[in-house]
Amino acid sequence: MPGGNLGPSVVLAVAHGVSQIHVDRETGTVLAGAGAVADAVDAAVRRTLGRRLPFLPASAAWCTAGGLVANNSAGAGTFGHGATHLWVEALAGVDRTGESFRLARDGTGEGPLARSLRELAARSTFAHLTADRGVDGLLPGWPRVRKNSSGYALDRFLPSTPDRDPNLMEILVGSEGTLAVVTEVRFRTAPIPDARGVLLLRVRDPGELVSLVMELEEAGAVACEMLGRRFLEISGLNWEGPAAPLARDAYALLLVEVEGSREEVATRLDRAQEVGRRHAGEGLRARSAQEADQLWKLRKAASPIIARQASRGLVSTQFIEDSVVPVPMLGRYLEGLDRILREARFDAVVFGHAGDGNIHVNPLVDVESPDWRPRVQRTLEEVANLVAELGGTLAGEHGDGRLRAPFLRRIWGDRLEGAFREVKEVLDPEGILNPGVVIPLPGQDPLDGLAPRPRSHP
Ligand SMILES: Cc1cc2nc3c(=O)[nH]c(=O)nc-3n(C[C@H](O)[C@H](O)[C@H](O)COP(=O)(O)OP(=O)(O)OC[C@H]3O[C@@H](n4cnc5c(N)ncnc54)[C@H](O)[C@@H]3O)c2cc1C
Numbered sequence: 001m002p003g004g005n006l007g008p009s010v011v012l013a014v015a016h017g018v019s020q021i022h023v024d025r026e027t028g029t030v031l032a033g034a035g036a037v038a039d040a041v042d043a044a045v046r047r048t049l050g051r052r053l054p055f056l057p058a059s060a061a062w063c064t065a066g067g068l069v070a071n072n073s074a075g076a077g078t079f080g081h082g083a084t085h086l087w088v089e090a091l092a093g094v095d096r097t098g099e100s101f102r103l104a105r106d107g108t109g110e111g112p113l114a115r116s117l118r119e120l121a122a123r124s125t126f127a128h129l130t131a132d133r134g135v136d137g138l139l140p141g142w143p144r145v146r147k148n149s150s151g152y153a154l155d156r157f158l159p160s161t162p163d164r165d166p167n168l169m170e171i172l173v174g175s176e177g178t179l180a181v182v183t184e185v186r187f188r189t190a191p192i193p194d195a196r197g198v199l200l201l202r203v204r205d206p207g208e209l210v211s212l213v214m215e216l217e218e219a220g221a222v223a224c225e226m227l228g229r230r231f232l233e234i235s236g237l238n239w240e241g242p243a244a245p246l247a248r249d250a251y252a253l254l255l256v257e258v259e260g261s262r263e264e265v266a267t268r269l270d271r272a273q274e275v276g277r278r279h280a281g282e283g284l285r286a287r288s289a290q291e292a293d294q295l296w297k298l299r300k301a302a303s304p305i306i307a308r309q310a311s312r313g314l315v316s317t318q319f320i321e322d323s324v325v326p327v328p329m330l331g332r333y334l335e336g337l338d339r340i341l342r343e344a345r346f347d348a349v350v351f352g353h354a355g356d357g358n359i360h361v362n363p364l365v366d367v368e369s370p371d372w373r374p375r376v377q378r379t380l381e382e383v384a385n386l387v388a389e390l391g392g393t394l395a396g397e398h399g400d401g402r403l404r405a406p407f408l409r410r411i412w413g414d415r416l417e418g419a420f421r422e423v424k425e426v427l428d429p430e431g432i433l434n435p436g437v438v439i440p441l442p443g444q445d446p447l448d449g450l451a452p453r454p455r456s457h458p
Contacts, residue, residue: 007402007436007449014066018183023048029089031186034066041065041187051189054081057397058300066182072149072174074397076257076299079355080222081190083147083397085156085173092184093172096428101180103169113180113427114168120426121158121166125419130158141413143391144326146356149174150393150400151412151438152423171423176399178434179427193259197269198292200243201276201283203252206331208279213327213355215278216256219271220264223257224355225299231351235305237298246284254354255299257292299351306349306362314347314364315452319376319403320383324358324396336386337361344379358396365452377447384410402449405440 018033021044028049032041038060042053057063057073067073069091074083081087090104101111109117120126132140142155156170172180203209203226213224229251232238238247247253258268269285276283286292306316325333334350341348341363352360363379365372384407387394393411394404409417424431424439436444 007434009435012181014181014183015064018066019064025049028189029186030189031184032065033184034064034069034093034182036065037061038063038065038068045187045189046192049189050192052192053087053187054190055084055087058303065185065187069173069182069185070176071397071399072147072153074147074149074353074356074358076223076225076353078147078397079217079224079353080257080259083149085153085170087188088169088173088185089188090186091169091172091182093180093182095180096430096433103172105167105169107165107167109168116427117157117166117168117171120171120423123422123426125422126154126158127162129154129415129419130162133160139416141416143393145324145358145392145396146327147324147353147358147396148393149322149397150395150404151408151416152179152420154416154419154423174399176401176434176437178424178438180433193261193265195262195265196257196259196289196292197265198286198295199256199258199269199272199276199283200246200285200295200298201254201256201272202246202250202280203254204280205251206334209252209254209334209354210328210331212254212275212279213330215275216254216272217355219275220258220260220268221256221272221355222259223255224353225255226351226354226359227253227255227299228350230347231305231349234349235298235301241298242284242294243298246281250280252354253298255295257296306364313366313368315367316349316362317365317376317450317452318362318398319380319447319450320361320363320394322358322360322395322398323383323387323392324356325387325390325392327355327357329390329392330354330357330359333357333359333386333390333392336390337383340379340382340386344375344382346375346379353396356396357392367452372452373447376450380446387411400438402436402440402444403446405436405438406444406446408438408440 014035019035020033021036022031023044030045038056054077057075068084072084092102095113099112101113103109129139153170153174159166232247237243256272273282346363348363350361388410
């Protein structure tokens, strides 16, 4: 993502040389080299085990196993199946000195990095954080979000109680290459459900969206994806095609997926439809696998549709594209966002993982206008303030990168930001791994390197 992966540094390419894929029939896991492409790993698992990786991102056709781990990536299926971190069984890699390490979910760890991680958890900063966990198990000041790829995962790394061991592997998942380089990942796999069902629901306003996603989780939805009003208008979905009657005058559409046996799918779809009926209507239900694919195509068209706007001189620019807030705050987030974008005179396409409170916002920047940069800067500042106020983070799945690192203290507060800095100081004291990513360098400008330009969609 912009300003995220490439800085003025040495580039370490893992796409070639470490892209092996070995499926293990006995354990039902798959060992992937860091450079293996996510879709290829999934295809091997499907072919060999008749199972799948249910958490993959929309970028699975080109992103790598190492990138999945580095960003704690997530996808539409994360609503029902969680993000990457839940699916990593073991990791191997090299630390900043080139020494190898191996870490596993069962708590075992080899190499100097494993020793450093144990020492890290025992330091007073982290021992106090562990001791101060609330009755709900949350670290003090930790956001109540369903998914997150900002900061370091101290919530998962630190033990649940002071007498337990830390979960060494967890701190690396989502650390964006700032603590170590991953060379190999062992993923767990999930069964392929017998059937799935898809339903499209109309949403009349942000408040209704919150009620819907909360009720749909109870109804057994595994995906709950929002297509915002501008998305519907720009794509023409509000005047053409099967979704048009629902999309006309809607605030948004909600794409809901359920899965299970045929009977379970029918029951869950009935329940989801009933939820819709209690709000803005029963919606459009796919009657076959083909119709379900057609409805998903509407959502998957998001990135290409947005990219095409460049032909109108408007460049989709990702700088507030990945905020996540606690689901009950989602309505307030969308309303605040609307106001900020209006005041900054940005048209924007809004869509994403509403069920998880993670919304993708793509302002269409008129790059010929002389004041686009200060308007982008103000928008970023105001969205950061809004997200901090609502108890969210700026990255649900895309990471902090260099763009969001300067907002770390504002989002996480002094204590947690201090703890993140200490993690970096212990594991990469010379700061050679992705400098300026996650932990900002002194005076780091978030927009340094942001250069909106028409991009080709891979
Ligand atoms: C159109 C589009 C759609 C997207 N959709 C989604 C989505 O649905 N969900 C989602 O979560 N993300 C999405 N993304 C973001 C991104 O593609 C994913 O997070 C992806 O998993 C990143 O993997 P990558 O291999 O592309 O990593 P890169 O972009 O190459 O790297 C990302 C970061 O990880 C670090 N890194 C990469 N490999 C390693 C390694 N082996 N060891 C240590 N650090 C490493 C890099 O240094 C960098 O900081 C999307 C991006 C685009 C452009």
